[in-house]
Each structure stands twice: as C-alpha cells, then as structure tokens.
Amino acid sequence: MAAINVHIGRRRIFRSDSAKHFDLSIPIDFDAEGLSAFGVPPASVQTVENAWFVGDTRRDGSCNVRVCQFIPHCHGTHTECVGHIVDQDLSVTEILKDAWIPAVLVSVEPEQGVDCSESYIPGKEKDDALITRRTLIERLKTLDDEDFQRALVIRTLPNLPAKRTQRYVTAPYFSNEAMEEIVRRGVKHLLVDMPSVDRMEDGGRLSNHRLFWEMPPGSHDLNRCKAPFRTITEFIFAPDEAWDGYYLLNLQIAPFMGDAVPSRPLIFPVEAL
Structure with a gap:
C-alpha cells in the first residue's frame, strides 16, 4: 500500500491508494474464441517452428516462442488516436503523455433509436441503441466537477459479463449530440465499453470520431484536426464493484507504434482531504 496525495484544480487535495484500483481492460485471449468485432476471426497464436527449433516446451523445445496475430481495433481493450482517420502516420505513443488523469465514471442506459429524438450521421435504424446527450447530462448532474x-x-x-467475450455485430453508440456534449465538457480521454463510438456500419463516415477530434467531414488531413491530443479507448469493461464517481486514471499502453495499441486502463478511487 502507498498513499498518494494529489492536487487537482485549485487548492484541492485528494488521496488515493496505489494498491486499490479497478482494471478496466479485457485481455486478448489467444487460447479461446474471445472478444472480436467487425466480422474478423478471433485472435490466434502459433508456435515458431523450423528445421532446427520448436518453440514449445511440451514438444521438447527449450522454450516457448509463439507468433501472435491480432487486430488492436477488434480484439481486446485498445487506445486509439487521430492517426486512425488521417493520411499521416501518427502513433498513440506520440500522443499520450499523461500518467495520472482525473476521471469520472458514469453508467448510462442507451435509448432505442426509434424513441430517440437525437441524430446521427449518416443515419440510425429503429433497433439501434444510442447513448444520448440527454442521458449524459442527467447522469453527470451529480458528478459535474x-x-x-x-x-x-x-x-x-x-x-453483462458477456461483454468480455462477445463477437460484436451491432452495439450501442453515441448520438452526434452526445459527442458534441463530451467535447463541450473538455474531455481529453474517452473510454467506452463498446467496439466503437460510432455505429458499427456507418458507410465509413465515423462522424463521432471526427466530432471528438474536431475533424471536418470527409477529411483525412491531420493539419485540419483541431484536437489531435485526445484519445479514445474502446472495449473496456468496468466491473460493478467500481461505483459511479471520481477516480484517477492510469492509462497504460503497449509500446507499439500505431494508430491503435492494446491498453490497460486502471482507475483508482479518490477521497477528498
């Protein structure tokens, strides 16, 4: 145990315990048909093998050496940057500089598209489930710091625990108004338990990604991005034991060069002193 005192905002001190945290990550599982989305096969692994070496101790190899095949965007928790939608090469490791990030966790119930007055470009279907601006505002009323x-x-x-292993074809997503509200509030790092902040089949528009990074519709030019410092983390799982409230976020990422990388978000409860 190590108590951490942090200064947040003006003259406010909070305490957190480094030994008490919630791991929001869903690991990439190579030994079972785990989490996947967008119709891609599950992650896979195979033994490195040639004429003089077998990378499997169960087959009399000296050590275990395996080739892992996975797609960060489709298998497990990952963090992405605006490099996801621009022509220029940009890596999450170049963007994410924060080690301890003040964070708020909220639980929301998506609304049915047919009952929802809020919009989405290029369109929504009646069976869609949307996270709306109205819901976010209501849920953040008591967590509006x-x-x-x-x-x-x-x-x-x-x-549901099935979020950890589901093979997603459809999933909830944000209305455009909800994403505009998130941007208005100054959110720098957005973490969600869905495969995408956009509709999974949207004709390639990615309108919510563009709203979050403040990119014009249809543009793939990094120079037209007004908020390249923001990140989106998808496929998290927040256990029920983590109550809605304030935390410190430690967003750990794999040291890969890429627009999306496997990540391990940890949230630490805080208390005011």
Whole structure:
C-alpha cells in the first residue's frame, strides 16, 4: 500500500491508494474464441517452428516462442488516436503523455433509436441503441466537477459479463449530440465499453470520431484536426464493484507504434482531504 496525495484544480487535495484500483481492460485471449468485432476471426497464436527449433516446451523445445496475430481495433481493450482517420502516420505513443488523469465514471442506459429524438450521421435504424446527450447530462448532474472530466469513462447498462467475450455485430453508440456534449465538457480521454463510438456500419463516415477530434467531414488531413491530443479507448469493461464517481486514471499502453495499441486502463478511487 502507498498513499498518494494529489492536487487537482485549485487548492484541492485528494488521496488515493496505489494498491486499490479497478482494471478496466479485457485481455486478448489467444487460447479461446474471445472478444472480436467487425466480422474478423478471433485472435490466434502459433508456435515458431523450423528445421532446427520448436518453440514449445511440451514438444521438447527449450522454450516457448509463439507468433501472435491480432487486430488492436477488434480484439481486446485498445487506445486509439487521430492517426486512425488521417493520411499521416501518427502513433498513440506520440500522443499520450499523461500518467495520472482525473476521471469520472458514469453508467448510462442507451435509448432505442426509434424513441430517440437525437441524430446521427449518416443515419440510425429503429433497433439501434444510442447513448444520448440527454442521458449524459442527467447522469453527470451529480458528478459535474469539471476538474475530473479530463477523462470520461462510460459503462453501458446492463453491464453483462458477456461483454468480455462477445463477437460484436451491432452495439450501442453515441448520438452526434452526445459527442458534441463530451467535447463541450473538455474531455481529453474517452473510454467506452463498446467496439466503437460510432455505429458499427456507418458507410465509413465515423462522424463521432471526427466530432471528438474536431475533424471536418470527409477529411483525412491531420493539419485540419483541431484536437489531435485526445484519445479514445474502446472495449473496456468496468466491473460493478467500481461505483459511479471520481477516480484517477492510469492509462497504460503497449509500446507499439500505431494508430491503435492494446491498453490497460486502471482507475483508482479518490477521497477528498
């Protein structure tokens, strides 16, 4: 145990315990048909083998050496940057500089598209489930401390364990108004338990990604991005034991060069002193 005192905002001190945290990551599982999305096969692994070496101790090899095949965007928790939608090469490791990030976790219940007055480009279907601006505002009424909204962690309800292993074809997503509200609040790091902040089949528009990074519709030019410092983390799982409230986020990422990398978000409860 190590107590950490942190200064957040003006003259406010909070305490956190480094030994008490919630791991929001879903690991990439190579030994079972785990989490996947967008119709891609599950992650896979194979033994390195040639004429003089077998990378499997169960086959009398000296050590275990394997080739892992996975797609960060489709298998497990990952963090992405605006490099996801621009022509220029940009890596998450170049963008993410924060080690301890004030964060707020909220649980939201998506609304049915047919009952929802909010919009989405290029369109929504009646069976779609949307996270709306109205819902976000309602849920954040009692958690409206702007100092903690540098990171916003969204848990959708119901919070089923199947989120860890599901093969997603459809999933909830944000209305455009909800994403505009997130941007208005100054959120720098957005974490969600869905495969995408956009509709999974949207004709390639990615309108919510563009709203979050403040990119014009249809543009792939990094020079036209107004907020390249923001990140989106998808495929998290927030356990029920983590209550809605304020935390410190430690967003750990794999040291890969890429627009999306496997990540391990840890949230630490805080208390005011």
